[in-house]
Amino acid sequence: MTRYIIRRLLQAIPLLFLISLVLFILMQNMGDPLATMGGRKVTRSEDRLRLARQLGLDKPIYVQYLYWLVGNDWTKSDMDGDGVAETPGVRKGVLRGDWGISLVNRQPVTKVIGERLSNTLLLMLTAEILIIVFALIIGIYSALNQYSTLDNTITAATFVFYSMPVFFFALGAMYIFSVNFKKWGLPYLPTVGMFEPSVGQTPAQVLWHMILPVSTLSFGFIAGYSRYIRSTMLEAMGQDFVRTAKAKGLPRPEIIYIHALKNAALPIVTVVALDLPFLLGGAIVTERIFGWPGMGRLFLDHVSRSDTPVVMGILMMIAIAVIAFQLIADITYAWLDPRIRYK
Amino acid sequence: MKVRNTLMFVLVSFTLILSACGGGQAATEAPAAPAAPQDTAAPTEPAPETSAERKVVTLIWTQEFDTLNPLYTNMWFVSVLYPVYMCQAWWYDENNDPLPNLVTEIPSTENGDISEDGRTITLKLRDDIVWSDGTPITSADFKFTYDMILADSNAVSSRSPYDLIESLETPDERTVVATFSKPYAPWLSSLFAGSAGISIIPAHVLQPVFEAEGTIDTAEWNKAPTVGCGPFVFEEWQSGSFARFVANDNFWLGRPKLDELFFRFVPDDASMIAALVAGDGDVGTFFAYSDLPQLEEAGITIMNSFSGFNEGWYINMHPEKGNPALKDVKVRQALAYAFNREKLVQDLLLGRTDVAATDYDRSPWVDPTITPYPYDPEKAKALLAEAGWADTNGDGTVDKDGVELVLKYGTTTREVRQDTQAVAQQDLAAVGIGVDLQSFDSDIFFSSYAEDGPSANFSLDIIEYSDSPQFPDPDASVWRCAEIPSDENPAGVNTTGLCDQTLEDMFVKQETQVDFAARQQTFYEITRYIFDNAYWIGLWQDPDLFGFSDRMTNVKLSGATAFFNVAEWDVTK
Numbered sequence: 001m002t003r004y005i006i007r008r009l010l011q012a013i014p015l016l017f018l019i020s021l022v023l024f025i026l027m028q029n030m031g032d033p034l035a036t037m038g039g040r041k042v043t044r045s046e047d048r049l050r051l052a053r054q055l056g057l058d059k060p061i062y063v064q065y066l067y068w069l070v071g072n073d074w075t076k077s078d079m080d081g082d083g084v085a086e087t088p089g090v091r092k093g094v095l096r097g098d099w100g101i102s103l104v105n106r107q108p109v110t111k112v113i114g115e116r117l118s119n120t121l122l123l124m125l126t127a128e129i130l131i132i133v134f135a136l137i138i139g140i141y142s143a144l145n146q147y148s149t150l151d152n153t154i155t156a157a158t159f160v161f162y163s164m165p166v167f168f169f170a171l172g173a174m175y176i177f178s179v180n181f182k183k184w185g186l187p188y189l190p191t192v193g194m195f196e197p198s199v200g201q202t203p204a205q206v207l208w209h210m211i212l213p214v215s216t217l218s219f220g221f222i223a224g225y226s227r228y229i230r231s232t233m234l235e236a237m238g239q240d241f242v243r244t245a246k247a248k249g250l251p252r253p254e255i256i257y258i259h260a261l262k263n264a265a266l267p268i269v270t271v272v273a274l275d276l277p278f279l280l281g282g283a284i285v286t287e288r289i290f291g292w293p294g295m296g297r298l299f300l301d302h303v304s305r306s307d308t309p310v311v312m313g314i315l316m317m318i319a320i321a322v323i324a325f326q327l328i329a330d331i332t333y334a335w336l337d338p339r340i341r342y343k
Numbered sequence: 344m345k346v347r348n349t350l351m352f353v354l355v356s357f358t359l360i361l362s363a364c365g366g367g368q369a370a371t372e373a374p375a376a377p378a379a380p381q382d383t384a385a386p387t388e389p390a391p392e393t394s395a396e397r398k399v400v401t402l403i404w405t406q407e408f409d410t411l412n413p414l415y416t417n418m419w420f421v422s423v424l425y426p427v428y429m430c431q432a433w434w435y436d437e438n439n440d441p442l443p444n445l446v447t448e449i450p451s452t453e454n455g456d457i458s459e460d461g462r463t464i465t466l467k468l469r470d471d472i473v474w475s476d477g478t479p480i481t482s483a484d485f486k487f488t489y490d491m492i493l494a495d496s497n498a499v500s501s502r503s504p505y506d507l508i509e510s511l512e513t514p515d516e517r518t519v520v521a522t523f524s525k526p527y528a529p530w531l532s533s534l535f536a537g538s539a540g541i542s543i544i545p546a547h548v549l550q551p552v553f554e555a556e557g558t559i560d561t562a563e564w565n566k567a568p569t570v571g572c573g574p575f576v577f578e579e580w581q582s583g584s585f586a587r588f589v590a591n592d593n594f595w596l597g598r599p600k601l602d603e604l605f606f607r608f609v610p611d612d613a614s615m616i617a618a619l620v621a622g623d624g625d626v627g628t629f630f631a632y633s634d635l636p637q638l639e640e641a642g643i644t645i646m647n648s649f650s651g652f653n654e655g656w657y658i659n660m661h662p663e664k665g666n667p668a669l670k671d672v673k674v675r676q677a678l679a680y681a682f683n684r685e686k687l688v689q690d691l692l693l694g695r696t697d698v699a700a701t702d703y704d705r706s707p708w709v710d711p712t713i714t715p716y717p718y719d720p721e722k723a724k725a726l727l728a729e730a731g732w733a734d735t736n737g738d739g740t741v742d743k744d745g746v747e748l749v750l751k752y753g754t755t756t757r758e759v760r761q762d763t764q765a766v767a768q769q770d771l772a773a774v775g776i777g778v779d780l781q782s783f784d785s786d787i788f789f790s791s792y793a794e795d796g797p798s799a800n801f802s803l804d805i806i807e808y809s810d811s812p813q814f815p816d817p818d819a820s821v822w823r824c825a826e827i828p829s830d831e832n833p834a835g836v837n838t839t840g841l842c843d844q845t846l847e848d849m850f851v852k853q854e855t856q857v858d859f860a861a862r863q864q865t866f867y868e869i870t871r872y873i874f875d876n877a878y879w880i881g882l883w884q885d886p887d888l889f890g891f892s893d894r895m896t897n898v899k900l901s902g903a904t905a906f907f908n909v910a911e912w913d914v915t916k
């Protein structure tokens with residue numbers, strides 16, 4: 001297993017390299033970060049030339065990529081515009097842990113992302129836990145009570161929720177639980193932000209503000225996952241080993257949760273591992289609607305300013321997350337199914 | 344917009360798909376969420392601390408600050424706050440007249456602070472000016488700011504006009520002497536002052552940073568300027584959420600009447616409107632005209648602040664790349680006569696502003712005899728006919744020598760601009776002019792020639808936007824021959840590609856005219872010349888729209904430094 005993990009990690013290196021290269025090239029077509037620099041006025045030509053030189057944007061794209069990757073502390077740059085490279089570079093490159101400086105606010109990329117990452121993780125992990133718990137409950141219940149009235153109702157509801165766009169659910173939830181509840185004099189949920197600044201960032205405030213965004217992130221996935229679980233549980237419950245377990249007189253909970261569910265969970269692990277990064281993408285929409293100060297809004301804000309270092313940092317983080325989750329999924333397979341052996 | 348969305352989609356999708364190594368589902372990143380309906384996005388929390396003890400005003404900001412260091416930002420949403428947390432040599436009042444802030448009086452030839460040759464400007468500083476931590480503000484702060492702007496290790500957003508200064512001397516703690524290499528007429532709007540200028544920065548805070556790190560690019564102060572010199576001082580900034588500025592007890596013009604300015608960052612215009620309507624915010628800005636009735640109904644007072652922006656069409660006159668049809672002044676004038684801009688202003692902008700005649704409307708620099716071209720489609724048709732354009736093949740579009748008159752008309756994705764394109768297309772079609780509409784995200788539209796930006800590569804015939812580089816000063820680079828983008832000058836900003844020697848000579852002349860009346864006369868000639876030649880066709884005067892809740896009092900706005908009297912703002916409840 002250890003050799004397998006090491007091999008997978010080694011395979012990830014050229015893959016990440018390729019991803020970074022293509023993303024870097026794509027980012028060059030996202031606009032000119034010096035065009036207006038977020039302002040209303042077109043940047044003066046002298047300043048455009050100077051800033052391009054100081055920020056290294058005047059270099060050919062392959063040189064910019066090289067500096068991003070390995071830094072520029074081994075070479076000199078022309079900072080004063082006299083045509084002679086005289087100033088030693090200070091960037092170390094991502095291979096040495098330096099993700100660069102944001103073109104928007106000149107802050108280190110790691111700091112810019114770090115300020116928001118915890119907020120997104122809080123939202124994502126809470127949503128993912130809820131998704132798995134509720135999907136398991138609903139999926140198992142539906143499988144064990146196939147074609148019951150409640151199963152049929154759940155089936156219908158899951159199809160409705162699964163086909164509903166995230167933004168539609170978000171705006172609908174806002175309209176009902178915030179606007180109308182307020183109108184009706186009921187306790188209503190906040191629609192934007194992470195906490196009420198006058199109260200402060202207390203756990204209660206954050207939890208209260210998380211209700212709508214977490215629900216929005218969760219609903220579609222709960223609907224989808226519960227269908228998978230229902231299907232795989234139905235299949236597992238009809239297998240010979242379940243019949244044997246029943247014949248041996250094992251308690252029903254043990255048959256369901258230990259024997260059947262463990263086998264039924266294999267495809268679910270695959271789906272969860274693939275969907276976790278997808279949730280990061282979904283958070284872009286959710287965070288924007290609910291004004292949640294996370295990675296999604298950060299991504300949009302910095303894409304709109306063509307801030308290559310920050311956008312590259314976010315996208316590479318997602319890429320690494322995808323690879324990591326897939327590896328975790330593979331390891332989980334082996335734990336769930338003793339027949340699987342990695343070499 | 345479509346290009347941007349597609350690229351975003353490709354970026355995220357590519358990351359997910361490729362890193363998934365071909366296994367499993369392809370991620371399909373959802374497009375950015377549409378704006379929330381106004382009645383569903385209301386921040387329902389109460390405004391922070393509005394007790395009788397503390398007077399807090401909440402400003403709803405749709406764009407978060409990038410940095411709070413004035414040297415590093417181009418963002419309007421930051422520079423408009425210089426009168427809040429920073430200080431300048433002078434502000435501008437509601438009439439856009441200079442109002443001394445750090446200086447005892449505005450330099451002039453009469454008081455001897457402008458040299459006879461017009462090259463040297465002397466700033467005489469007040470003796471009671473202090474930073475918020477009590478440290479005196481001296482000429483050393485001006486010198487330090489100047490040095491930081493010009494330091495090659497600092498990637499500041501602009502060096503204008505400091506790169507034109509021959510020397511900046513500080514003979515004593517209260518005197519700053521700036522000597523330009525030649526008379527520099529726009530000094531009043533840019534020398535440590537005005538919307539085009541910057542604020543001074545505290546030497547006693549940032550000098551040690553520069554000495555230690557060789558740059559102030561990444562200084563902590565840039566994000567948390569806890570030492571400032573405005574009526575309010577920075578207190579807190581929660582990334583993505585809010586920022587707070589509290590009253591500066593050391594402000595030399597007196598403590599402000601409010602205790603705190605609270606900035607809430609919201610994701611979009613709809614959230615801002617909803618917050619204002621729900622009473623959860625006191626100040627908002629950059630409204631769509633269509634939202635104004637709803638805001639006014641909710642008790643929000645709308646105030647127009649003219650800051651030199653006039654929306655209009657820049658006509659591509661590039662000698663090689665420009666459309667040959669537009670080289671004829673009659674065709675350009677026909678465009679002006681054919682477009683019912685009065686109706687546009689009434690319908691799209693609800694009559695809240697006026698049709699612009701020149702790029703300098705609402706300033707003292709416009710020849711007062713100029714009035715916009717009236718809507719006269721028959722006159723437009725006649726001009727086209729005089730220029731040899733007629734619909735010979737009966738397809739509804741005029742043609743000449745077998746070439747149809749179809750113009751490429753591009754602008755940014757701002758909603759009102761796209762609506763304008765649609766209206767213009769109809770009006771121009773009525774006189775036989777075809778229009779190919781194109782729109783782009785602003786940082787793509789304004790990309791340089793080197794980046795193949797559509798406003799710089801002369802691929803468009805009509806380029807719509809508004810600019811106000813140094814308001815209230817009228818100097819502009821957009822008409823200058825040396826600013827035509829090319830392989831040799833890839834950063835040029837002359838989007839018209841026009842090099843008209845008569846115009847060039849007038850612009851050169853005004854640059855060194857320190858005398859206001861003489862310079863005004865030159866600009867009368869400039870505006871008349873541009874108008875008569877229809878090099879620029881005005882659409883509307885484009886004010887900054889601000890909204891204030893009904894509990895706010897004493898608010899005045901300046902076009903140059905909007906919040907110049909923020910220390911006087913008050914609330915009634």
